[in-house]
Amino acid sequence: MHIRLALSALTVVLLLSGFAASLPRFDAKPKQPNRLPNIILILIDDMGSADVGCYRSNSSASQLPPTPNIDRLAAEGIRFTNYYSAAPICSPSRVGLTTGDVPGKWRITSFLADRKHNRTCQQADFLDASAPSVARELKTAGYATAHFGKWHMGGGRDVDNAPGIRQYGFDEYASTWESPDPDLLLTSTDWIWAKSDSVKRWNRTAYFVDKTLDFLKRNSGKPCYINLWPDDVHTPWVPDEMTLNEFPKGTEKPREFKAVLAELDVQIGRLMAGLKALGVDDNTLVVFTSDNGALPTFQGSRSGTFRGSKLSLYEGGIRMPFIVRYPAQTPKGKVDSLSVLSAVDLLPTFVSLAGKKGSRSPGDGENRAAVLLGKPGVRKKPLFWEYGRNNESFRYPAGRDKSPNLAIREGNWKLLVNDDGSGTELYNLATDPSEQMDVSGQQPKLVGAMRPKLLAWRAGLAGE
Template identity: 30%
Template structure:
């Protein structure tokens, strides 16, 4: 991969970049700066043919950039809902869209995949659009090349007087593993056929990235461009051809193999001291405020989970701004990162669950109480208002009861000298915003840079199993020191019970912010008898409410 390698070696590699273990939640995190568990996308990808979509009153990154007069374009995979027209890309901040609505399609036929298309066993459908219109492509045209050429053409025809944002979201290397033979020739000695095809597909993508870079140079835009490369989830091993070695797990898992993702950032003129590896924690939600900061806009409000990391990426100066993040929360399954420690609850090897109910009349557009007109309309629904009040109440009670809970932990100790150390620690924490309290607008404060995670851990590690007499607060929790054990081979929960209790205490405060993901009623699905909603066997929009389709 010479083109990606060149950008990475001359830019900044994000060695501890994290995201969700599957596509729709990761894309939502990137575009909104919110953890998926707070906006209802924590437990599954959005399925084709189901009335589900990214909440409509969330402001997306391209919308903010368009406010700054950027020309904004999406190429490739959307996968954030398409049942209503205002849930599609050109209504969510993109000036143009060329790509697919669904999770994946065949690189040549552009047909969605069997078993992944519609519920109830419906057959594959054609999925390639230019804005709202079906784009007719021949089966000889390779989709990766189409996406590359679209980006090249946009750059070539762009006025340099206007700032430009292109989100080029290749489907490569998603299944089905199909690729032109010339790329297979690069790997004659790879005996596993799935692996060989996977490598060839990545190589085809790398060639496309090289063509986009050359187009920027030809236009005279390259020197002042920021280029970000970011995967959306861990690789699918076996039939998917990927390898996450030496990390444990794969796509759809909360283990590192499903959530620790390749990422880099490059800019010839805007990043100093290039050719380095950034070892600080970085999460997909951080791109929103980081990229806005790079163009001179500070956007850390709205209760967002993202943290502006542009200063440290730009100059390698200052403290690492992220110390804590949430891998995911989905009922009894989830994980917290706290410095070098990772606490998991439930089953880290499973992810997919039932999507929560979403109405198609707009009454359930959001899981957040944001100050927008849409939210005012949403809160007219008394059930939703009651749910938000309950969430606030739980968080308030959590804060009020914190001292009592910590005193209970102290009472379980068998060593008075260590108890004094712990009391000092708790006194320090009382003066630190852990970033999980609701502010007056229902958003969360997100100042975690002041937390000395290593200092806290150093105190808690002094307490072995003989120093704590209480039973575990989390029978299904696992604990890993990812600095010493990045492959998650040794669960340390039994050895550090107090550390588990403390981390679970913090994690539980985040859990009060989860939107209920349980599907209480069957989802609204395209009626099987209404063939017109297939738009002549294509993946279509405008069938679950919202504004009417524009007349053509």
Template identity: 40%
Template sequence: MRNIFRVLLFLQLLTALGHAESSKPNIITVFIDDMGWSDLSCYGGKVIQTKNIDTLASEGLRFTNFYVNSPICSPSRVALTTGQYPQRWKITSYLARRKANRERGLAQWLDPAAPVLARQLNQAGYATGHFGKWHMGGQRDVGNAPLITKYGFDRSLTNFEGLGPRVLPLKNAYDGKPPKKHDLGSADLGKGPIYWEDRSVVTAAFVKDALKFIDHAEATGQPFFLNLWPDDVHSPFFPPEVLRDASDESKRALYYAVLEAMDQQLGLLFDRVRNDERLKNNTLILIASDNGPEEGAGLADPLRGAKTWLYEGGVRSPLIVWGPGLVNPAAAGATNTKSILSALDINRSLYTLTGTNLPSGVTLDGEDLAETLLGKSESGRHAPIFWRRPPDRPGTKEQPNPDLSVRAGKWKFYVNYDGNGVQLYDLDVDVSETQNRADDHPEIVARLKQAVFDWNRDLPADAGDPAWRPAAKK
């Protein structure tokens, strides 16, 4: 009898521990590729209706002063993944072939020693999955990069910008010609099972695997952390046939057809969470774009600039936070226009929201704005947000891309490495950055110039800096 009592007590303890574990919130990050500030209809887009994303926005919280930490894909993803400026890890532009990476002063992949949120969550009992674009190593001819699972993910499915299981696209223009493979060398790298899918439904493939991952986490009683990072709406643009036929097949029209298809395909993921009471009340979904739109495709009105540019159109992103059981009910459907925050801060805040210990021995660049993400505060980031342009994106002679930039309060400041090209804009009244106020505020110029130079000086240089020199060959 005593043994039976002990067994029952042990089972009760296991059940209690399971409930405690499952009370931790589930986290889903949706990091869209190359989407513009004003492309979503809930952010004023007028070309198409993004109905599924709009639904989450109407039930959640929108932010209008959210920034990514680079105007181009790989470094932007590093910032969200690590909570540190990507310059720390020598990833300051998109990762490409080995030779191109070396010539630009880039690492070949994200060092697994970097502090990765997924790893910390995994060690805290979370099921962790990455489904979608990676682009932090394992692309083109870099076949010896670490697998995604080396960064703390239990499961992964990516595209040609990473290793491990991956789905590679077939470009079908529905013109009677056979679809063309588009893998940029990934199919030759091995390191994981590969299957081919029509380009128009690659996001659906990521969603399908993500749903299986959620089902498994639910069955085992684990909280989950899920990256759903589509490579839509990055070019090349190959929408489903019905949407292609409804367009004039211009670059912009095809882009928006892809955006509409992506929204439809993401809807299956959103509905899975919204229609399950337990998930609905204990899941936080965050939606953003990794950088501004490709020029000639998406739109960033009324912002200046686009992808690769340090101007607002390159780095200001929509941010939607949804979670009916977690977000302040009074904030549902509201728009936060006051809080200035960045992807670094999302990373740091998720440690607090999940009750997860910070990685030891490192300093994160993000700030804890968990209360702001949940609509319980309008506090913003205290420290400035700094940027360095990608080394291979100098702009043009007529319109150069500034080398360095900083957002501090209402001010956005730009300067080149040599101290020239000074620009200062008051974003409270000039979000389009049309009136350079540098001559009117020399004291602010001096303060922000010193701040951004100090920040940049302490980080590894890249080939955009005239003082940079390639490492000597061993």
């Protein structure tokens, strides 16, 4: 009798245990499918490091408008303090980012303009369509790809044979005047903007954000890679109709700059709200950076603690804001001051995050996927830059902001020199990020090791 009751009780316990096991666990987080991330690369035009609030020192904060939405990106992700563009001017910086190579390898040395200008800069008229491309690499990994914004890697003016944007691996695009495929809503005339444009100059960034969100919505079944490259905050500034009427060619005054930067920040906020509304926020990797430094700098305030500006190889021309936000993977509110990153790293890094084992071209960058996901790491390869092959067609900043035309960073050391071997300067960026104290005279062995390496690198680049 007692044995039968004990067995019956045991049976009930087992049945209840099985029933409980079959119930959903409301206290456990449901497993998410292993999805590839959407990747949105936001490339701002001529944004200095101190243009972003969270990168400012107290001394520059009062002169520049707040950027709460961009700051929120950093608060919800990782803010990097040692990221470099590939060049201190737009076209080569974009080529380095797109190809994973130093831009001189593809004969792009300055901003692309008409054929005569390009010849005097010893450069091609456009990026070779056979060059490696982030978008093309990610398409082979199953990504839908789009480019919305400024291109400036060929096309426009009298260059009428530049490859179309699709030839670089993009499924869709909408671009500005300096491209092979300008959007007619933005370019009603043969110039950067006009009163007759359907989308006015001050509404362009909103237009590109709308395009981005629409592309994500229409391609919800697959991962997306999107270049969101507004042409703000590049001069001349046209924040509204009143400014356009008063200054038909735009202005370079602080009041208009502040209005353009404030509107850009609003649109970054719209983008992030849109990602949440689409339900893709958690699985979208957003990278926010700039193509090169600011000009004008308003007495250096837009470059923050750094020396230099756009057109300079001092830090103010090439060390850029760089923020990564990817809620599914990255920690919040982290600052990485150890990892040295470059625009040429983005191609191999994005390829890795897309699940591919490697790109077809090894390139000049490093795979820094672990760094973007929150694990700081020491750089293995040195970084190289060039800008200014002659005094005929290259523009330079005034005074102390004009740098020698070659630079290398290796570890914490940065050496600058002219390509004829003159003008050597050496800085320890760990102790002197503002590049105020040239220690080349105190470090002859280091100069003797770095300078030949830099000059040999320059000698190996393509010429005319």
